[in-house]
Amino acid sequence: MSSINVPEIRLRRLNKHPINTNGDYVLYWMIANRRMDYNFSLQRAVEVCEQLNKPLLVFEALRCGYKWACDRIHQFVLEGMSVNQERFKDSTATYYCYVEPELDHGKGLLEALAKTACAIITDDFPCFFIPKMLRQVAPRLPVVVEAVDSNGLLPMRAAPQIYPTAYAFRRFLHNELPEYLRDKPQANPLAGKKLPNLKNIPSEIRARWKPISAKSLQTTSKILTKLPIDHEVGSVAFEGGAVAAKRALTSFLSKQFDHYIEQRNLPEEEVTSGLSPYLHFGHISAHHIFNQIIKQEEWSVEQVCDQKATGKRAGWWGMSETAEAYLDQLITWRELGYNMCWQREDYDQYESLPDWAQTTLENHARDPREYCYTLEEFEKSKTHDALWNAAQMQLVTEGRMHNYMRMLWGKKIIHWSESPQEALKIMIHLNNKYAVDGRNPNSYSGIFWCLGRYDRAWGPERPIFGKIRYMSSKNTARKFSVDGYLERYGNQKRQNSLFD
Structure with a gap:
């Protein structure tokens, strides 16, 4: 498939199957760029539709079997689906929105849609379960599958190496980014487009995998209670979409x-x-x-x-x-x-840390710890440190954490865990379970920064941390006023004796 509008560097072919010119539609499988605007994936799908003179079917689904599936994440996605359903309603594309009601109910749906598709366009997202899913699914589908990178201003594959620091990456950006700033996605790829109408989705598909209605999407609380997901991680106050x-x-x-x-x-x-x-x-x-x-x-x-x-x-x-x-x-x-x-499959593993960080942490792995907490104690904000407890409470209740507090939060988990490897597991679990923006390359950067990624060796060398940058609640309270933060999230007045 030739490309006119979307830069070739943002396109990645996932299998060797051909285009089915006799198909009924081009299928856009929306999995990461869940929007209409400024979306290179949708733009590419429209481009292929125009080349083939075929209708566009936009398929957005939400399964319930992914790790950390809960009311919080589901509601945020469902609210986005509601907006998409409304926006696509008045476009020349057909929008098929499916929410899996029980484990594995959606199995076979993509394959069924692919049977009558000309080609499949999807989103190229380098994190969580999506890369593995695409690797497994694409070869099984009968038509060409193309993943489109609409993640950032710089195409992911424009960078030829992994950059060890923000400074090194920034220097690269200063040289290369201007070229790509001109290749921006269209504000609305469907605006003014007169694509052929899709008469219908096969009735047997709609009967077996019933699309969710607009009315149901407007009452997400009722949907959530019926799904086999974690209901203890409740929804948040800010709306998705x-x-x-x-x-x-x-x-x-x-x-x-x-x-x-x-x-x-x-x-x-x-x-x-x-x-x-x-x-x-x-x-x-x-x-x-x-x-x-x-x-x-x-x-x-x-x-x-x-x-x-x-x-x-x-x-x-x-x-x-x-x-x-x-x-x-x-x-x-x-x-x-x-x-x-996108370049390292082990981006979420301890072994992906810089050699110097692993060495210094190993040198201090057996240092005595004055405090050592379990995952449950961390999760329930049961440490001796009121400020850390407040940060964890914000994460649990609001699904987010103040940026500076997130750094302190991670550093102290390292300080109070049995080992740096255990600390990493705890940080990933708590962040991915409670943070709405978890399970993202950027959130993994923040977690691994606490352990030395993108940083340098610091002195003086300290117990437990070695040459890893150190932070403490006491120093944070000296630098910034935290009384209001403690009052809001700590449910107790500031007590200096509780700071480490």
């Missing part, structure tokens, strides 16, 4: 943006964008966020074309200090995680 994501972006740019530099590390303040969950589930695109920022900054791509690559966090873009600080998080740090995940 593309509409809520755009609302959060507008609020950030109009209210918090001006205070971002001064207050982003203050636990008591709420000045971060809150967009991480929406990025993770594909409810909003990094391109969309970037476009809104440069519009606000009155900036154009040409302004960076002749800039020298420095690797420095500030000054290269030629934007305001606030914009550059936020873009460093959105592009450098976020896409650094994708850079690791």
Whole structure:
């Protein structure tokens, strides 16, 4: 399949099967970019439809057998499905939305849809169960399957190596990113498109795998109670979906943006964008966020074309200090995680840490620990440290954690676990179970940063940590006011004696 609109570097063929020119439709299997806007995958599917003069069937599903499946994650995805169902209703594409009612009920559905498809377009996401699923499923399908990278501003495969630090990756970005900033996805790939109409989905498919109704999606609490998922991890206050994501972006740019530099590390303040969950589930695109920022900054791509690559966090873009600080998080740090995940299958394993980090942690693995907690004690906020307990409580109740507190949270799990390997298991489990933005390359970057990934050796060498960067609740409380944070999440007044 030739490509006109979507850059070839973002396309990856997953099997050797041909196009079925006699098929009834092009199938877009939406698994990670769960949105209509700024979506290279949808754009590619529309492109193939136009080449073949075929209808477009958009298939979005939610299974219940994935690890850490719970009300919290399911509701967020279901809310996004509700928005998609409404948006696709008035388009020339047909939207088929399926929510698995019981374990393995959806087995065979994709294969059934593939039998009458011309080609299958899907999302290229390098994390969690998706890479393995694509490797297993694609060879079994009877038509060509193509995965499209719509994850970030830099195509994942534009980076030829794994970068060990943010500085090294940033220097690479300064050289290479301008070329790709011009290849941005269309705001709405279906706008103005007159694709052929799909008369119907085979009745036997709809009967066996009944699509979920719009009414059901609007009453997600009733759906959740019937599903075989973890009901103890309850839903969160913030809503999922593309509409809520755009609302959060507008609020950030109009209210918090001006205070971002001064207050982003203050636990008591709420000045971060809150967009991480929406990025993770594909409810909003990094391109969309970037476009809104440069519009606000009155900036154009040409302004960076002749800039020298420095690797420095500030000054290269030629934007305001606030914009550059936020873009460093959105592009450098976020896409650094994708850079690791697509190239190393063991990105979530202890052995993927830098050699120096493994060496220093091993040298101190048998150091005595004054406190040593079990997973259950960590999970239930039953440590001696009130500030750590408050951070864990925020994670459990709100499905998110203040960015600075997340770093402290991870460092202390290392401090109070039997071994660094055990600490890693605990961090991954708690983060993936409770954080709405968990199970993402960026969240794995944050967890592994606590153990030395993307960092350097620090002195003085300390017990347990060795040369790994050290953090403590006591120092955090010295640097920032935490009384309000403790009052909100700790259910107890600050007690200095409880800090480590």
